[in-house]
Amino acid sequence: MEALTPQLVVTLVGCAIAVVTDLRTGKIFNNLTLPMMALGLAINASIGAWWIGVYGLLAATAVHYTLWRLGVQKGGDAKLLMGVGALMGWSFMLEASAYYAVLYLPVGLTVLWLRGKLPQLVQWLKFTADRARGLPVVEPAEPTILITGPIIGTAALLAAVL
Structure with missing residues (x-):
């Protein structure tokens, strides 16, 4: 379990604020995330561990x-x-990202199933793969947006307590 630090x-x-705003609006706003990044860099620098914030932010940027x-x-x-990476460092961010990935799959599949859009998953996967390879793509019909703030918040909490 992580010690209860300012970070x-x-x-x-x-993350709690992100959960609320994402559930209400479907967005996680810059006026939350950018200050988290800045605070992470500042707090870690102020305790003489600037590299924790810098490496955490760089690792999170590389992945996300x-x-x-x-x-x-x-x-x-x-x-x-x-922001999580800048505050908590690269290893915590990667752990939270792993929990996020593990939680995302069952939650996402359940949401698609409940909305009757599970068959469109294959179409979206093909679209994403073609776009990543730089091939011409046709937008898939009716994209399903999953509100992921609660999943990220849960993942960060799991990384803190497990």
């Missing part, structure tokens, strides 16, 4: 910016995890 408090409060560019993840989700 962890900001991480958990930031790439997922955003591939269309796998929304921008707010990626920036929230960049």
Whole structure:
């Protein structure tokens, strides 16, 4: 279990705010994620461990910016995890990302099933793969947006307590 540090408090409060805003609006806003990144860098630098924030932010950017560019993840989700990385460091961010991936699959499949859109998953996977390879693509019909703030918040909490 992680010690209750200022970085962890900001991480958990930031994720809680992201859960609420994502559920209400379907968005995780820059006015939450960018200050999380800045606070992570500042707090870690102030305790003489600047590299924790820098490496955490760089690792999160490498993973989640790439997922955003591939269309796998929304921008707010990626920036929230960049904030987590800047605050908590690369290993915590990767652990939270692993929990996020593990939780995302069953939640996402359940949401698709409940909405009757599970058959469209194959079409979306082909679209994403073709776009990632730079091939011409036709937008899939009716994309299903999954609100992932609660999944990311749960993943960060799991990384903190397990």
